[in-house]
Amino acid sequence: MELLATSLLNGLTYGFLLFMLAAGLTLVFSLMGVMNFAHASLYMLGAYVGATVAAAWGFVAALLLAPLLVGLAGCALERWLLRPLHARGHVAELLFTFGLAFLIEEAVKLVWGAGSIDHRFPPALEGSLFSAFGTPYPAYKGFMVAVAVASLAGLYALVAHTRVGLVVRAALSHPQMVQNLGHDTDRVFMAVFGLGSALAALAGVVGGAALTTEPSMAAQLGTIVFVVVVIGGLGSITGAFLAAMGVGVLQTLLIAVDLRLSQWLPLSAWPALAAVAELKVSQLAPMTPYALMVAMLLARPRGLFGQREA
Amino acid sequence: MSVRRILPWAMVVLALMFAASAAGGFVVQLATQVLVLWCFGLSYQLLFGRTGLLSFGHAVSFGLAAFGTAHAVRSLAGVPVYELLPLAGAAVGLGCGVLLGYPVTRRSGIAFAMVTLGLGELVAACFLMFPGFFGGEAGVTLQRTRVPSMLGLDLGQGLPQLAVTAAWTLAVLGVVQGLARTPFGLATLAVRENAQRIEFLGFRTATVRWVSMLVASTLAGVAGALSALAYEIVTVDAVSMHMSANVLLMTVIGGLAHPLGPLVGALFLTVMQSVVSDWTRAWLFYYGFVFVVLVWLAPEGITGLWQAARRQRPSARTVATVLIFALLLVVFVETAYQLALGEPTRLPGWRHFGPVALQALLWSSGLAVAAMLVRGLRRSEAPA
C-alpha cells in the first residue's frame, strides 16, 4: 500500500515534469505542424546553462536566466533556421530538427565535457516536505511541482485571457483563416516557439537538478515526451496533461512493482516464452510507453483528445 | 537489371578491392564496412529517397536479420552454403516488412516517422525478453568459417570475405537500379510527389508504400546478414536507434537520389570515424554539422551537389566562401575543445597555425561586427 502511494506521488511528480516539456512541444506541433525533435535538447540546454548560472549567481538566477536565454535562442532558431524550411514540408523540418538535436548534444559535450556535471538544488530545498506513509517526500520534488504548476498556470492565463492567446487558440484549429484575417502569424509562431523553448529550459533547470545533468539526458527524455504528445493528441493541452500524468504514473508504478509476469499471466503453457514469463514487470517499464505510442498511432492517430491528425 | 549496366560498377569495385588488398588487412576490413553500409544505405534510399517515407526504425529489419543470420550460421554448421547466407537475412527482412509494414504504412509523414521511432525503441527494449535470440547484453557471436564456402574460398581471410560482401552489395545495387525502371519504381516517385493525386489514377497509396517497405526491409535484411558475417558478432546495437539514425544521417549526407549517395555517405562516415577521430574529439560535431547544413542548404546531398557542379561550375567566390567558412568553424571548434578539455587537439598543423588562426578569427569577427554596426547606423541616419 505504501509502495503504491509513494509510487503514485513520484509518478505524479515525474508527470508534471513531462507535462512541462509536452505542453511546449504540443503547442508548437499543433500550431506550426513542426515536430521539434530538438525540444528535449532545449531542455538539456536549460539544465546546463542553469547549472553554470547557478554556480556563479545562485539557483534563483538560474531559474530566471536560463529560460530567458534559451527562449531567446528558440526565437532566433524559429525565425532564421526553421521558418525557411516551412515551404519544404514537415518531413524536411523534422529532419532538420533531428540533426539539430544531434548537433546540440555534441556541442554540449564540447563545452561542458562528456560526463555529468554537478547541478543540484540549493540546500534550502534538501529537506523533506512531508511524510506520506512513512516515506519522506523531498522538498525539492515539491518545488518542482510548484514550478510546473506555476509556469503552466501562467501559460494557461496567457492563452486563455490575452489577445495573443486568442490568436493562438484560433490558429490551433484554423491556421489559414487566422492568417487571412491579417494577424501576423509569423510573429505569433516565433513567440510560441520561444515560449515553448523557455518552458523546456525551465523544466531543464529543475529536472536536471532532480535527475542528472548529462549529455544523454535529452535522448533519454526526448522519446518519452514524444510518446506523451502523441498519446495526448495534437492541439490539446489537456490531452498532454492527462497523457503526461498517465505515462509518468504508469512508468513509475511498473518500475516499483516487484512482480514477475508469470504471476499475472498464464504463460507457462508456452515454453518458448519461458524467458518472457520470468521477466519482472519492472523490466517491461522501458518499453511500455513505446508500445502505447505505436498502438495509439495505428489505432487513432489523433490521440486521445487531438483535433487534427498528424 | 541487365548485366551490362552493372559491369562498370563491378569494375570499379574490383579495382578498389585490389587496391585494398595491397594496402593491408585493416583497409580490407574498412572496405568491407563501407560496402555493408552502402548496402544498408541503398535499402534506405528506396524507402526515404524514392518513396518519401522517413523512417527512424530501419535498423529493425537490419538488426533482426543480423541476429537471424548469426543463428543460421550456428545451425547450418558444416553445410556448404556460405555464399547464400544473406538470403536468410533477406527472409528475416521480408518478414519484418510483412508484419510491421502493413499497419505502419497506412500512416505517412510525421505519423509514420513517429511510429517507426516507437517500433524501433520497442524492439530494442525487448532484447532482454528473448535472450535466446538476442543473446542478452553480450550479443550473439558466430564463426563464419563454420559454414563452408560453396566456391571453396577460405573465408577466414579478409579478401575472400570482402569479395562475397562486394558481390552481394552489387546484387542489391542491381536490384535497386532495376526497380527504378519498373512501374513500381515510377509509382513510388509519384507517391512521394503527390500521394493524393495518384489515388485518383487507380493506385492505392498505402499499397505502394507497403510494397516499398517490403522491398526496403528485404534489402536491409541482406545488409544485416552481411554485417553479421563481416564482424562475427551481433549486439543489440544493431537494432538500436543509434543504427537507425546512422543510416539516416549517412544516406542524407551522401545524397538521396543517386545510387552512389549511400557509398559517399558511408565513405564520409568511415573516414570521420577512423581517421578524423584520431585527430580531434570534435569529429561527431563536424559530422552532425555537415548533416544539418546539407539538410538546410543542399538537401540533395553531396552527390547532388556534385551533379549540380557538373552542370554549372560554381563560382570561385562560392568555393572560397565555403572553404573560409569551414576553416573558421574548425578553428573555433578546436579552440573551444581545447579550452574545455585542457588538452591540445591533435589536428595536423594546429600547433603551428592554430593560435594565429584564432587571433585572426577573433580580430576579423570583431571587425565584421563593427562594420555591420556602422553600416546599420549609417542607414538609419540616412534621409528616408
Next chain:
Amino acid sequence: MNALELQGLHKRFGLTEVIRGTDLAVRDGERLALIGPNGAGKSTLFALVSGQLAPDAGHIRLHGRELAGRPPHDAARAGLGRSFQVSNLFGGLSVQDNLRVAAMWSLGQRLSLTSVLRRHTGLQRRVQEMLDLLELGHRADTLARELSYAEQRLLEIGLTAAGGARCLLLDEPTSGMSRAETQRVIALVRRLSAGRTLVMIEHDMNVVFDLADRVAVLVYGQVIVVDTPEVVRQHPEVRAAYLGRHAAQQAGHA
C-alpha cells in the same frame, strides 16, 4: 443508358448542409456543363462522385456500379477521371512521367516489380498520343512544376484522360486562361470527349455554349434545372439565382 446517376445525395459539413438532395442523370456520351453561383456545391459534388468525400445519404452510380462512399481509387478503376480546379500534378516528375503514371493502371502496368516500363509499347503509344493531343511534345522532359500556368492546366486535363476513363469530370478547365488559351482548351476537350461522357464545371458561358449538350444548374446544393443551354439561359429561376429575384424580374421586363 445513363453513364452517371446521382440520386438523393446529401452531404453536410458540421451544421451546414452543402448538398441537399441532388438528383442528376448524365446520358452516355453527352457533354454536360455544371453551373451555378459560388458556394452552390459544385466542387463538393465532384468530390463526392470521385470518392474524395463520402455522402451522408444517396446513391452514385457509374455505368450501373454503385460508387457512393467508395475510395477514390475505386472510382478511378471503374473508369472515372477527375481533374482539379487547382492543378494537382506530380511536380518533380517530367511531363512524360506524369502521363505515364496516369495511364499505367488502366494499361495493366501496376505494381510490377519486374517489367521494364520503357519497353511497354502500349504505354509508350498512349503517352505519345496524349503528348500530341495536348501539344506538349516539346516539353516532354520538362518537370511539371517548371511548366507555365496554362501548360499545367493542360497537363492537368491530360492526367485525367490519359487512363482512358470513360467518364471525365473536369473542374473549371479554363479558369485563369486568356481567350486564345481558352480556345485551345475547348478544342482539346472536344477531341478528348469524343466517345466519352463529360461533366464540366464552368463559369465561362462561352465555353458552356460552345461545348455543352446540356446544362445542369446547381443552386444551394440542389439541381434546379437540366436542359439545353438555350432553355437554361431563359429560365427564370436560373436568372433569379444568379441575379437576385428583383433584378431577374427587371431583366425579364427589359
